[in-house]
Amino acid sequence: MSTDPNNLAIKIESLTKTFRTGLRRKLTRALCGLDLEVARGEVFGFLGPNGAGKTTAIKILVGLLKQNSGQAYLLGRSIHDPQARQKVAYLPEMPDFYDYLNPIEFLKHCGRLSGLSNQQLIKKTPELLEKVGLNPAEKRPLRKFSKGMLQRVGIAQTMLADPELYILDEPMGGLDPLGRRWVKKLILDLGQAGKTIFFSSHILAEAEAVCDRVAFLQHGRLIAQGSLSEILQTHTGNWEILVAGQQVKKDEKIMAFTSSFRHAAQDTILIPAAEIEMKQLLEALLAKDYQVQSVNQHHASLEEVFIQTIDSKQASKEN
Ligand SMILES: Nc1ncnc2c1ncn2[C@@H]1O[C@H](COP(=O)(O)OP(=O)(O)OP(=O)(O)O)[C@@H](O)[C@H]1O
Ligand SMILES: [Mg+2]
Structure with a gap:
């Protein structure tokens, strides 16, 4: 791949990450030379089964893990440059909240870290809570919130500083069908507003409904990528x-x-x-x-394509 990183929201080049665990320092190859390009303004689904390496790649992008080798760029800047993440929002796979805070206190805390003023936050936090379907007058601490409600708080947090690029790790994880429909609508709205959304998922029907392009990851390698129509056409x-x-x-x-x-x-x-x-x-x-x-x-649905692609890779490996 040779596209100038400046023209892209995300560029990943030959990213490799291994982990060593246990007494015997057993080696796990989480990413094996991953290459990926996400254009600005695209809704991009980063798909793959459990353990494929999605979270590992995302954590490297947002600076929570360090790769063994390879490069990555966010909005044209190397991920080693802290400025690269200035216009990037991140929703972790399992958000960990200061659960003694109520949603307004939590959002204000996050907003201050993003450099927003008190005045901006007084206006913005209730607006955002309303946008994600939570009561702005909610005074209960976050430890009393359900998983779905916490996911909404996490998503509200990503929108605080009006980022250009959203990196969302399993944004529909743990949500009921209504919650998933709400996240899909939100992703579509953000896409319409010109934002780039890069999200991981294994709920393929949901990804199919919102993505411009998708990539399938398996065992740390990309096994297919393309626009939805390209991918679905190849598997009539x-x-x-x-x-x-x-x-x-x-x-x-x-x-x-x-x-x-x-x-x-x-x-x-x-x-x-x-x-x-x-x-x-x-x-x-x-x-x-x-x-x-x-x-x-x-x-074929995206789900069928995904299973066929994984099966055919498995079969070619065995032969
Ligand atoms: N901190 C860690 N230490 C050791 N191994 C790890 C660590 N984090 C991830 N791995 C391993 O790396 C591989 C990729 O894991 P990763 O969490 O990136 O997968 P994933 O695609 O996000 O899966 P899921 O869909 O279940 O969230 C797995 O084999 C996992 O066990
Ligand atoms: Mg994951």
């Missing part, structure tokens, strides 16, 4: 033929093509088929006067 799913009636399941000629029938609505059968078989299968169905109700290509 099988054909599905909807046939009325049940007789087709017992028809030996049809069963020669496939035996994995699925019941669909109102006495209909869905027959999955590969593209090549689809034509012959369709001809066979029509020749025997079966009532074909529809022929559709099933479009």
